[in-house]
Amino acid sequence: MSYNNNWIANAILQGHINHYEYKDFYNVKEIGSGGFGKVYRANWKNSHILALKSHNDSTAEKFVNELKIQRRVNMHDNIIKFYGIATDDQNYSSNKYLLVMEYADGGTLREYLRQNFGSLTWNNKFKMAYQLADAVLWLHNSDVIHRDLHSNNVLIHKGVIKLADFGLSKKIDESITSQQGGVIPYVDPKKFALSRYSLDKKSDVYSIGVLLWEISSGRPPFSNENRFGLLEPILRGHRETPIPNTPKDYEKVYTGKCI
Template structure:
């Protein structure tokens, strides 16, 4: 194909454009099975492996090699390559898609991965009108949390946890995928030398990104993104799977309580404001039937203050499994944790107390007084008539 290099954006490439294309004599691209902002994913075969059965496949992600214009571009390309190398050479949690190879082909960087025959969590949510049952929430999200722990144990932060990056096999096993913007916490390799990392350039998918991923840092500042950034994203997914609505949605007062009524014309500014500042409405405001312990878990994942969130993904899995067994869990709520349902209940209780007081006062005071006045009035009329 002589015109392949003419494409400079993923969304310009036609669907199945590379179908039946051989790559470096080793891989055969079969058909396109997914695409995102930064890459295409193809179902593929390993032509060099004679032991592969006719049903054995791989998944290959194609990303454009960065257009190197300056030193920063070169460093970013090297960071991508080094992170892929580090990822692919490690023994991973079985809940994480395994990378088997990486290479450059023409103007594309290819990541060769384990193929998962099934669907994404995003596809499943669409089939179920956006919500999962309590049992499904417990199973899938405890498994996702355990998979995340495997990523974090590698000293890596995924940074783009969302339903589209969670694959579900036909036997209901979960696999976390798409480490295109993952970040090795604390360092990257450059020419074999460890180099301290700065804040990554992209905050991931805005709707699922944690507040700290939006905060601008000085070029000399240390990266503020932590493992708990992924835990926040996990909380967003659970919130949406229990309510059926997006956590951040323009002009939807049910989801966020704005700090003021100023007009927000710019969508990015709105998302930034909501993520960093606005109060999150508890899931039970939208779905009153939600299990209260599950709601506490979700809201603890969604704490804006990193220190108030779960410390590890294992802790999230532990609590989810516990409430799935019907056990009680204790989650200490922070002073600034915005559970609006608590405020509503407090108001309801105050109203009940007030109504009880009014009822008692009327029965004990007002009724006798009115009765006395009525009797006096009748007596006066009787006296006047006589």
């Protein structure tokens, strides 16, 4: 058994992590996938809907990192809840682990804005902006940097922001040397301008600013431009401009950060 699998097994056996069995889930449906693995929607026992997140063998270390971070920041209302680990055997020796998490019925922030933007008031947008900023502040106060904030890592459940996907997150006292896996428009430009630059709290704040612009506009940043040529203009200071009729108070929140 690898170190990562052994760590998970010991945490389950010692009662630090709740254990679920695959056989107790039904109506399992894939709802997303990526380099990390896959995400499923499933009913559990009494028909309660949960999300299950798998991992590829190559991302096992990130899986354990995400598990540790989730446990660390699990108490905030605007962070997706972590419930435990699912395995398919009684000895916890399987290589197939799933994170068992809160299911967000509104999907990603990007999907939610695409489908509901026309009905959102500025009061709704202010509320979403506050929830997002408060969740990241909780991370930072817990000595955690997210490092990968974008509108596909922010979920919506019952109209409420839920921060998710901590696979690239780090505790602040850990060195950050892994390759940046974020989406360019949301990433602190210093990461690309300085070869040895480590993403920090200010980098998360930059990403929040971009997300607040997206909430105000209803579309991803630079969606009308060629994504392949974006990096150089961004490094030269190119930013999205405020949407017409944006309240000055809202505009001030994010223009001082990055836009």
